[in-house]
Amino acid sequence: MRLNLLETALMNNPLRAVLQRRIEAHRLLELGGGLGEGRALEIGCGRGVGVEIILDTFGAASVDAFDLDPRMIARARQRIHDRGGRARLWVGDATALPLPSERYDAVFDFGILHHVEDWRRAILEVRRVLRPGGRFYGEEVYSHIVTHPLWRRLLHHPQKDRFDHDQLSRALSDAGLRVVGSREVRGWFGWIVAERSVNR
Numbered sequence: 566m567r568l569n570l571l572e573t574a575l576m577n578n579p580l581r582a583v584l585q586r587r588i589e590a591h592r593l594l595e596l597g598g599g600l601g602e603g604r605a606l607e608i609g610c611g612r613g614v615g616v617e618i619i620l621d622t623f624g625a626a627s628v629d630a631f632d633l634d635p636r637m638i639a640r641a642r643q644r645i646h647d648r649g650g651r652a653r654l655w656v657g658d659a660t661a662l663p664l665p666s667e668r669y670d671a672v673f674d675f676g677i678l679h680h681v682e683d684w685r686r687a688i689l690e691v692r693r694v695l696r697p698g699g700r701f702y703g704e705e706v707y708s709h710i711v712t713h714p715l716w717r718r719l720l721h722h723p724q725k726d727r728f729d730h731d732q733l734s735r736a737l738s739d740a741g742l743r744v745v746g747s748r749e750v751r752g753w754f755g756w757i758v759a760e761r762s763v764n765r
């Protein structure tokens with residue numbers, strides 16, 4: 566689901582980039598470690614700050630990234646035009662990845678699954694494109710916020726079948742992604758790193 570005007574403004578905002586770089590990326594790095602030149606995918610990359618973080622902070626050799634919204638991809642292209650062949654962008658949907666299986670060492674989700682109606686399908690796609698032993702790094706906003714009457718008025722999110730930290734952890738495990746580290750803040754949002762089992 567695309568962002569409404571208010572959330573578009575909140576996402577394309579210098580403060581959001583500072584939070585993403587200084588807090589969210591560091592939590593995920595503490596929980597899951599760096600990539601050591603691996604190949605990464607970012608789902609729902611927005612304006613491309615995550616792509617820079619995955620290259621610069623996690624040390625990925627290359628990042629593929631996509632977003633449902635072509636306007637976000639246009640912004641991301643401007644942002645990462647100087648990264649040469651290390652970053653590739655396209656317009657796409659997290660529930661149907663046009664990608665071969667077992668391609669990536671890591672898949673990143675900076676706050677997009679709560680925007681996806683069939684988020685369980687997106688998790689299955691994440692698992693499919695991760696190589697065995699590869700890692701999912703996720704930062705997510707939970708049902709307590711997404712379905713809160715105030716936020717429902719202001720922002721535009723799917724309301725059915727949303728998830729909390731435990732439900733997200735369970736869905737990852739059910740899909741064959743073993744949670745190796747996680748942190749939750751007051752049931753509002755959290756960070757999760759999960760590894761694709763070698764034998765599933």
Ligand SMILES: C[S@@+](CC[C@H](N)C(=O)[O-])C[C@H]1O[C@@H](n2cnc3c(N)ncnc32)[C@H](O)[C@@H]1O
Nearest residue numbers: 566609610611632633634658659675676677680
């Ligand atoms: C809250 S924003 C986060 C953007 C970016 N990851 C960030 O942290 O700044 C959620 C993003 O997910 C995208 N999105 C929503 N549903 C999607 C889907 N099914 N597939 C891919 N991207 C999606 C939206 O267009 C939006 O850019």
